[in-house]
Amino acid sequence: MELTKEPDAVPPPRDAPEDGHLLEVDDLHVEFRVRGRDVQAVNGLSYTLAEGETVAILGESGSGKSVAAQAVMGILDTPPARVTQGSVRLRGEELLGLPERRRRAFRGDRISMIFQDALSALNPVFTVGDQITEMYRVHRGLRRKPARDKAVELMERVRIPSARQRLGDYPHQFSGGMRQRIMIAMALALEPDVLIADEPTTALDVTVQAQIMRLLAELQDELRMGLVLITHDLGVVAGVADRIVVMYAGSVAEQAPARELYARPAHPYTAGLLASVPRLDQRGGPLVPIKGAPPDPAALPPGCPFRPRCPRAEAVCAAERPPLVTVGPGHAAACHFAEEVHGAC
Amino acid sequence: MWRYVLRRLLQAIPVFIGTTLLIYLLVFALPGDPIQALAGDKPVPENVLNTLRDRYNLNDPVLVQYAKYMFGLFQGDLGENYTGQKVSEMLSGRWVVTAQLALTAWTFELVVGIALGAWAGLRRGRLADTLVLGGTTLLIAVPVFVLGYTAQIVFGLNWKIFPSAGTDQGWPVSYLLPGMVLGSLGLSYVARLTRTSLAENLRADYVRTARAKGLGRTRVVGRHALRNSLIPVVTYLGVDFGSLMGGAIVTEGIFNLPGVGQQVFQSIQLKEGPVVVGAVTLLVLIFLLVNLIVDLLYGWLDPRIRYE
Numbered sequence: 001m002e003l004t005k006e007p008d009a010v011p012p013p014r015d016a017p018e019d020g021h022l023l024e025v026d027d028l029h030v031e032f033r034v035r036g037r038d039v040q041a042v043n044g045l046s047y048t049l050a051e052g053e054t055v056a057i058l059g060e061s062g063s064g065k066s067v068a069a070q071a072v073m074g075i076l077d078t079p080p081a082r083v084t085q086g087s088v089r090l091r092g093e094e095l096l097g098l099p100e101r102r103r104r105a106f107r108g109d110r111i112s113m114i115f116q117d118a119l120s121a122l123n124p125v126f127t128v129g130d131q132i133t134e135m136y137r138v139h140r141g142l143r144r145k146p147a148r149d150k151a152v153e154l155m156e157r158v159r160i161p162s163a164r165q166r167l168g169d170y171p172h173q174f175s176g177g178m179r180q181r182i183m184i185a186m187a188l189a190l191e192p193d194v195l196i197a198d199e200p201t202t203a204l205d206v207t208v209q210a211q212i213m214r215l216l217a218e219l220q221d222e223l224r225m226g227l228v229l230i231t232h233d234l235g236v237v238a239g240v241a242d243r244i245v246v247m248y249a250g251s252v253a254e255q256a257p258a259r260e261l262y263a264r265p266a267h268p269y270t271a272g273l274l275a276s277v278p279r280l281d282q283r284g285g286p287l288v289p290i291k292g293a294p295p296d297p298a299a300l301p302p303g304c305p306f307r308p309r310c311p312r313a314e315a316v317c318a319a320e321r322p323p324l325v326t327v328g329p330g331h332a333a334a335c336h337f338a339e340e341v342h343g344a345c
Numbered sequence: 346m347w348r349y350v351l352r353r354l355l356q357a358i359p360v361f362i363g364t365t366l367l368i369y370l371l372v373f374a375l376p377g378d379p380i381q382a383l384a385g386d387k388p389v390p391e392n393v394l395n396t397l398r399d400r401y402n403l404n405d406p407v408l409v410q411y412a413k414y415m416f417g418l419f420q421g422d423l424g425e426n427y428t429g430q431k432v433s434e435m436l437s438g439r440w441v442v443t444a445q446l447a448l449t450a451w452t453f454e455l456v457v458g459i460a461l462g463a464w465a466g467l468r469r470g471r472l473a474d475t476l477v478l479g480g481t482t483l484l485i486a487v488p489v490f491v492l493g494y495t496a497q498i499v500f501g502l503n504w505k506i507f508p509s510a511g512t513d514q515g516w517p518v519s520y521l522l523p524g525m526v527l528g529s530l531g532l533s534y535v536a537r538l539t540r541t542s543l544a545e546n547l548r549a550d551y552v553r554t555a556r557a558k559g560l561g562r563t564r565v566v567g568r569h570a571l572r573n574s575l576i577p578v579v580t581y582l583g584v585d586f587g588s589l590m591g592g593a594i595v596t597e598g599i600f601n602l603p604g605v606g607q608q609v610f611q612s613i614q615l616k617e618g619p620v621v622v623g624a625v626t627l628l629v630l631i632f633l634l635v636n637l638i639v640d641l642l643y644g645w646l647d648p649r650i651r652y653e
Contacts, residue, residue, distance in 0.1 A: 070553075075553060075556040104560075106559070107557060108557060112557070113557040115557075121550045123551040123554070124551070124573070124647070124649055125572050125573055127648075134560070186558070
């Protein structure tokens, strides 16, 4: 089906008024309606992202990190999902509540997203060339030939060998790492301001993971792009993130500059995560798993959601939901004992 | 790919021989003597009977008869019936009628079926979906002769929207109503397949990617989701075209269309073995060919399928 050759809508201006932040997510709430009941998937997520900065959103499966990312992109299925509260601003412009047509012009153009499993995230029945050129053709109204030239350029940029010959290949004809490169090329085609990478390396071999992360870092530098890295893997985060937001059961457990978070976590959950990962500088030390499993978002315990698994839990934790407490510059944790945990490390 | 086509054609040979042999044996097993049947109740002189039997190889063992028939067939000779009419001539005009009917029904299935299916699939669980599901269930449940006569009486005789029978007005006008009746069953399956497949594909990861790319809804659904959803539908449509070409005995009867179905029906009653076998043989050939085309079409719809 060949649709209009015209761009979908006028792309939003690049130099909207600066207020220091590229992307601001403020108090984001997302609800799902499941079998007649409302389930809170994201419960007040806030973070900011500057040009060239990398923010990692860290959390287990079900912590709401992917849902939050899709809410920022505006690609949640509504219904059942619904953004009930909060704000998402890109260079100061509010995205939530924009009419779909205006919102769509941002997607893929100013704010892009790559997904975990490139094999299922790329359309199996179109060539990679088709899928990359689609960005130029739909958003920029480019014709076939110049769009293909741009696609080749892009594929070379993400270092896909013999790019021009591979334009006509289908996703299944590429290796896992090459497929993720295609995905990245597609997302970066229009040089977006913000890239959201949802577990970009989870489906890949460890050696390939490192290559992909390095490629992302390079491209980020070149394009001065803000990167939101969503992951459950502390190892992936360590080398690349400037700041880390730890999510638990739909809300922020802790956020801090990366080094600070690793050195002095202020939330027992973060401390638990760090203790459960093998570290080279503490060889032979025992690994301590976090007991239990994350709560069912449809049946959150009262008070602190981490309480049932928390080694420090006291009576107050069951009664009151802890607010985010600032424990240092840019460092906050949602724990009644944040100061003590922070101090203990 | 040409190797694949060649292999498929070679595979078709045993299928072809098997089916024709089966039909031949079935017709042979029909009770009664076809030569005697020509004369009705009157006694036929022994010498006449024997001459005719010799001429049509009826005195040979059945496998020899079959071998002689196949020998003729490979020379392009479909044989003749017991009154000396050439089978190829008897069928030639009728294939046109049947093909026009089948094509009308098939187009109806394809266009309306996919449209209804897409409509329901996009509105899963809502009124449109319920309507399509209910309507198609009804069409599947109602026997074709009930549907045929009802449509003929209502649309043909009472409302006079369509011609009620015959081929006077030629294609397509005379074929619209019978085509819709004949295609209604297939339409129901096409609509249901499309609906389920589309609803499933709309939740696929690559559809989420398409939305993340900032594509419009028409493009996301019409290009990214629908193309993937049509893979099972094409299979069904292909197989169904084969059966539409042969299976219209009832519809051709109701609407008095002089097609192959009608001829086969009459020939079975007259025990005209060569005609039945000839018609079915051609049908098997068409069926095999259509299936091959469908399988090749797959490769275009789903590049993950390789012909090796």
